[in-house]
Amino acid sequence: MSEELLYAGKAKSVYRSDSPGELIVVFRDDITAFDGGRKDVLSRKGEYNARVSAHLFELLEEAGVPTHFLRLEGPARMRVRRLAMVPLEVIVRNRAAGSLVRNYPFESGEPLDPPLIVIDHKDDARHDPMVNDEIILALGLLGRAELDAMKALALRVNGVLLELFGACGLDLVDFKVEFGRDEWGRLRLGDEVSMDSMRLWSRETGESLDKDVYRLGTGDVLGAYARVAERLGLEM
Ligand code: ATP
Ligand code: TYD
Numbered sequence: 001m002s003e004e005l006l007y008a009g010k011a012k013s014v015y016r017s018d019s020p021g022e023l024i025v026v027f028r029d030d031i032t033a034f035d036g037g038r039k040d041v042l043s044r045k046g047e048y049n050a051r052v053s054a055h056l057f058e059l060l061e062e063a064g065v066p067t068h069f070l071r072l073e074g075p076a077r078m079r080v081r082r083l084a085m086v087p088l089e090v091i092v093r094n095r096a097a098g099s100l101v102r103n104y105p106f107e108s109g110e111p112l113d114p115p116l117i118v119i120d121h122k123d124d125a126r127h128d129p130m131v132n133d134e135i136i137l138a139l140g141l142l143g144r145a146e147l148d149a150m151k152a153l154a155l156r157v158n159g160v161l162l163e164l165f166g167a168c169g170l171d172l173v174d175f176k177v178e179f180g181r182d183e184w185g186r187l188r189l190g191d192e193v194s195m196d197s198m199r200l201w202s203r204e205t206g207e208s209l210d211k212d213v214y215r216l217g218t219g220d221v222l223g224a225y226a227r228v229a230e231r232l233g234l235e236m
Contacts, residue, residue: 010036011049011196017079021183027053027076027192033215035127040214044236046076048225049194051234054078056161056193063160065153067189068180083180083190086141087122088131090150092158093174097199098212100174109173109201115158117151122178149187150179157189165200168231170209173199195225 003015003024010032015024027046032039050072057069068080093116096106100118119136120128136142142150154177165172175198178191191197195210202209208216209224229236 011046012192021082022070023080023082024073025078025080025192027078027194031196031211031214031221033211038214042214042222045222045225047236048222048229049192049196050076050078051236052225052229052232053192053194055232055234056164057189059164060157060160060189060193063156065156065160065189066182066186068182068191080190081182081188083182083188085178085180085190086150086187088136088141088150089120089122089128089176089178090154091118091120091174091176092116092154093118094158094162095171095173097173115155117154146187153179153187153189157193161193161198164232169203170228170231171201171203173201175199195228200228 003017005013006016006023007014011028011030013026013028015026017024027050029041029043029045030039031042031045054069054072057067061067061069068083070079070081073079093100093112095112096110097108100106100116101108119131121131122128133147136147137144157177161175162172175193177189177193177197179187180190182188198210199212200209201207208218209228213219213224214221226236
């Protein structure tokens with residue numbers, strides 16, 4: 001690839017493109033868990049995440065959620081609008097799972113209605129601590145109106161995804177999204193929306209079809225990702 005590498009994260013690489021306002025995101029086959037403590041390479045994982053993310057970004061745009069997505073330019077290569085990322089991980093939870101069950105007295109799978117929004121500060125050196133509104137405002141990461149707008153967007157994403165996955169027999173347990181500001185300062189959904197960043201449970205069997213298969217070491221990770229793509233009607 002001739003483009004200049006701007007940033008290589010744990011699972012994606014970001015390249016400068018031929019246009020200043022646009023970037024190329026390459027979804028790699030690397031998979032990590034436990035704060036980078038476990039790492040592997042799974043052939044074609046990047047393709048699955050890129051394809052599913054692209055599909056979900058398109059549906060979200062149609063539903064009125066501004067995203068960074070422009071188009072796929074190869075199996076694992078996505079052209080996006082360059083955003084000034086807000087260093088927050090916005091997690092929406094419809095059922096208790098993962099860290100919520102480890103850290104608080106919730107039962108695994110317990111419905112959360114209304115959905116919970118939990119926000120972590122993206123700061124690897126400090127292991128991404130959870131923050132609240134006051135900390136976000138005091139750090140100057142967002143203003144009050146922008147913070148409210150970001151949460152409203154995250155809930156709109158949740159509404160769209162709940163309906164979509166529900167129609168495919170999948171329970172959307174939780175997911176993480178990231179937002180950034182475009183060149184006009186408008187908040188847009190960035191990064192990815194994929195099986196790496198959400199929990200999906202099969203309604204028939206209760207099994208996980210997401211990165212928990214890797215975290216828990218319970219089986220065929222790529223097979224699970226392929227089943228999600230198939231349920232969404234995507235040909236790979
Ligand atoms: P983490 O896994 O904790 O999210 P990471 O940096 O390892 O962190 P990757 O997904 O591998 O994550 O890297 C992708 C990087 O690109 C992230 O830092 C993400 O915030 C950033 N990014 C995503 N979309 C855009 C965009 N449209 N413009 C600029 N940067 C973006
Ligand atoms: P959470 O239960 O907080 O994390 P853990 O992986 O420690 O159990 O995760 C909630 C959801 O958000 C889950 O679907 C995974 C996703 N997520 C990410 O994609 N990246 C992250 O850095 C975090 C903390 C969560």
